[in-house]
Amino acid sequence: MFHDAALVAGKDLRVELRSKVTLQQVAPFAVLMLILFGVALDPDRGVLRRASSGLFWVAVLFCALLAIQRAFTIESADGGRDALRLSGLDPAGIFLGKAAAIAVQLIGLEIVLAAGVIVMYGTEVTGWPLLAATCAAATVGLAAAGTLYGVLAAGLRVRETLLPILLLPVLSPVLIGATKAFEAALGGAPADGWPWCGLLVIFALLYVAAGTLAFGPLLEES
Amino acid sequence: MSAHPASTSSSASRALGVLSLGGLALLLGYALVWSPADVVQGDAVRIMYVHVPTAIVAFAACGITSLASAMWLRKRSEGWWVLGGAAAEVGLVFTGLCLVTGSIWGRPTWGTYWDWDPRITSTTLLFVLLVGYLALRQVDNERGDAAQRGMRGAVVGLLLVPNVAIVHYSVDWWRSLHQPATITRLDPTIEGTMLFTLVLGIAVFSVVYVWLLLHRFRVGWLEERAGDRGIDQALIDRRAEAGVGSGGSQ
Amino acid sequence: MEPVVHLRGAVTLLGRFPALAGIDLDVTAGEIVLLRGPNGAGKTTLLRLCAGLLPVTRGQAQVLGQDLTDRRLARSLRRRVGYLGHAAGLYDDLTVADNVRFWGRAAGAPPSDVDAALVACGLSGRLSQQHVASLSAGQRRRASLACVVARRPELWLLDEPHAGLDHDGRDLVDDLVLRAVTEGATVVMSSHELDRAESLAHRTLHIAGGTTDRAAEGVASTEVSALVP
Numbered sequence: 001m002f003h004d005a006a007l008v009a010g011k012d013l014r015v016e017l018r019s020k021v022t023l024q025q026v027a028p029f030a031v032l033m034l035i036l037f038g039v040a041l042d043p044d045r046g047v048l049r050r051a052s053s054g055l056f057w058v059a060v061l062f063c064a065l066l067a068i069q070r071a072f073t074i075e076s077a078d079g080g081r082d083a084l085r086l087s088g089l090d091p092a093g094i095f096l097g098k099a100a101a102i103a104v105q106l107i108g109l110e111i112v113l114a115a116g117v118i119v120m121y122g123t124e125v126t127g128w129p130l131l132a133a134t135c136a137a138a139t140v141g142l143a144a145a146g147t148l149y150g151v152l153a154a155g156l157r158v159r160e161t162l163l164p165i166l167l168l169p170v171l172s173p174v175l176i177g178a179t180k181a182f183e184a185a186l187g188g189a190p191a192d193g194w195p196w197c198g199l200l201v202i203f204a205l206l207y208v209a210a211g212t213l214a215f216g217p218l219l220e221e222s
Numbered sequence: 223m224s225a226h227p228a229s230t231s232s233s234a235s236r237a238l239g240v241l242s243l244g245g246l247a248l249l250l251g252y253a254l255v256w257s258p259a260d261v262v263q264g265d266a267v268r269i270m271y272v273h274v275p276t277a278i279v280a281f282a283a284c285g286i287t288s289l290a291s292a293m294w295l296r297k298r299s300e301g302w303w304v305l306g307g308a309a310a311e312v313g314l315v316f317t318g319l320c321l322v323t324g325s326i327w328g329r330p331t332w333g334t335y336w337d338w339d340p341r342i343t344s345t346t347l348l349f350v351l352l353v354g355y356l357a358l359r360q361v362d363n364e365r366g367d368a369a370q371r372g373m374r375g376a377v378v379g380l381l382l383v384p385n386v387a388i389v390h391y392s393v394d395w396w397r398s399l400h401q402p403a404t405i406t407r408l409d410p411t412i413e414g415t416m417l418f419t420l421v422l423g424i425a426v427f428s429v430v431y432v433w434l435l436l437h438r439f440r441v442g443w444l445e446e447r448a449g450d451r452g453i454d455q456a457l458i459d460r461r462a463e464a465g466v467g468s469g470g471s472q
Numbered sequence: 473m474e475p476v477v478h479l480r481g482a483v484t485l486l487g488r489f490p491a492l493a494g495i496d497l498d499v500t501a502g503e504i505v506l507l508r509g510p511n512g513a514g515k516t517t518l519l520r521l522c523a524g525l526l527p528v529t530r531g532q533a534q535v536l537g538q539d540l541t542d543r544r545l546a547r548s549l550r551r552r553v554g555y556l557g558h559a560a561g562l563y564d565d566l567t568v569a570d571n572v573r574f575w576g577r578a579a580g581a582p583p584s585d586v587d588a589a590l591v592a593c594g595l596s597g598r599l600s601q602q603h604v605a606s607l608s609a610g611q612r613r614r615a616s617l618a619c620v621v622a623r624r625p626e627l628w629l630l631d632e633p634h635a636g637l638d639h640d641g642r643d644l645v646d647d648l649v650l651r652a653v654t655e656g657a658t659v660v661m662s663s664h665e666l667d668r669a670e671s672l673a674h675r676t677l678h679i680a681g682g683t684t685d686r687a688a689e690g691v692a693s694t695e696v697s698a699l700v701p
């Protein structure tokens with residue numbers, strides 16, 4: 001299973017390396033979101049700085065949607081799904097591999113967004129350990145839940161509109177938890193934030209387990 | 223149920239229907255007339271007798287959908303598939319009702335139609351979760367068979383309960399930090415006749431739910447049967463292609 | 473000896489459409505069977521069925537000893553089968569070599585088999601480093617073929633393998649098929665290249681309306697109603 005996961009993750013990342021979609025399209029979209037927030041919320045820096053945790057994670061959420069859609073678009077080109085089913089790869093391995101690749105791309109996007117938030121919103125960064133742990137846990141949860149719902153929607157013609165409405169309510173606890181944890185870290189009271197990080201870890205574990213079990217049966221859709 | 227029923231009624235559903243309507247009448251009586259107004263909220267509290275039961279039934283509906291999904295995964299029989307959708311659909315109606323009554327209740331109590339009260343917020347997310355689930359069930363593959371759409375629906379349905387639980391818990395925790403009073407804001411001290419009316423409300427709305435669920439389930443079941451009927455004829459038509467020669471209905 | 477493929481009255485539904493309405497087929501090891509019939513007859517569906525991609529709703533179906541009416545068993549079949557469909561099944565952004573290597577490794581093929589497959593399909597050298605997106609249709613077909621060759625399957629299922637290939641390419645397909653059979657594999661293919669395919673195949677099966685044309689095979693035809701339980 002882990003061998004197959006590594007194979008699939010490597011393949012997905014190699015595709016990204018060659019096609020550069022995340023780099024050239026999703027990352028600019030991330031920055032664009034931050035700019036739009038600034039435009040919409042009155043560049044009075046006070047508002048943006050106070051809201052920076054939430055805005056950061058909302059932006060991550062929407063970038064995650066794009067990354068997940070992209071991860072499955074590459075499989076749906078010309079018989080890719082059949083090929084995956086016929087490949088002999090362990091479906092749980094495919095799940096973990098795809099989720100891992102999405103997670104790596106999300107981390108990259110979060111770094112870009114973090115830089116953007118620091119520069120554009122004037123956020124002062126404190127509480128590094130909590131911030132890092134939150135990013136890690138939230139990213140794993142986003143990637144796992146996203147991969148599960150992604151494969152579910154991938155076989156459908158209406159996937160672009162269906163995936164957001166299926167996935168975003170499911171991800172709302174991640175948004176809440178990550179935002180609260182970030183606020184605690186940036187507000188200088190990290191002790192308040194660690195329980196939220198715990199919530200994120202539970203979420204991540206739930207969806208890694210669910211995805212590992214359900215991905216195989218879900219892939220069996222022609 | 224016979225193969226060609228004239229309606230989705232049966233003696234069981236008629237009994238439930240009578241019970242529901244009678245119960246609703248009784249509830250109305252208690253809610254509007256016989257139970258006292260609240261000390262703090264006045265008559266506005268009466269909407270609680272609809273709001274709280276519909277909330278409880280809505281969450282229970284989620285549980286039924288998840289259970290039906292789990293049973294479908296084990297048994298793969300159509301009945302569980304239909305039950306999941308029926309439970310979610312009727313549950314959606316109750317969720318909507320809960321949100322509307324909550325909003326109406328909020329107006330005189332908080333002064334606005336919307337407050338980020340944890341229960342209203344998580345109930346709204348429940349509403350969206352159900353909408354998503356039902357939207358997914360509506361979508362068919364180009365030539366999706368029952369097993370494929372069943373699997374998709376079952377996975378999402380099964381995850382409904384964990385999703386609702388996590389959402390509910392995290393929203394509750396989130397809002398409780400800001401407004402500890404909010405959680406109790408909507409809960410007047412309940413005792414005596416008010417408590418009885420509330421319990422009555424829960425019982426009555428549960429019966430109404432089951433009654434509607436029964437009908438909706440039967441409608442769904444008949445829809446599936448109507449679809450199946452075509453297959454044997456389609457087999458015959460398909461084989462007839464061979465006799466005619468080239469080309470086909472594809 | 474147990475047949476590699478054994479189908480009796482197999483029915484497959486795609487949604488509510490009976491793509492296969494009653495197929496009888498027996499293929500023994502080492503045989504090359506050609507499927508022919510008009511468009512929409514069910515040749516592709518039959519090949520996909522044998523690959524374990526589609527469920528069997530009615531009738532009997534066993535491939536490589538696995539009962540296809542059980543969805544779970546059908547899945548364990550797939551490593552042993554090589555399916556070449558109409559779709560390419562390749563990642564456009566990766567090179568030919570990357571693709572064949574990925575699909576080969578996924579099936580557990582050693583690097584030597586992957587390299588041999590590239591050579592056998594005329595894709596070694598500079599061509600192997602080209603991105604699939606920049607290939608011609610014929611070259612893409614060869615790349616898909618290489619992915620099948622690298623797996624060394626016991627059962628080859630080829631859906632119109634000659635389509636889109638130039639003369640050399642078609643000769644290549646024939647060579648690969650013959651080589652596979654000498655190594656013990658079995659081949660079921662469909663083709664509209666009748667002259668070429670019929671001389672290659674050991675026998676031909678006619679399919680129309682989702683059923684095997686018994687009359688053409690010299691078997692007395694059965695009442696349609698008898699096939700409907």
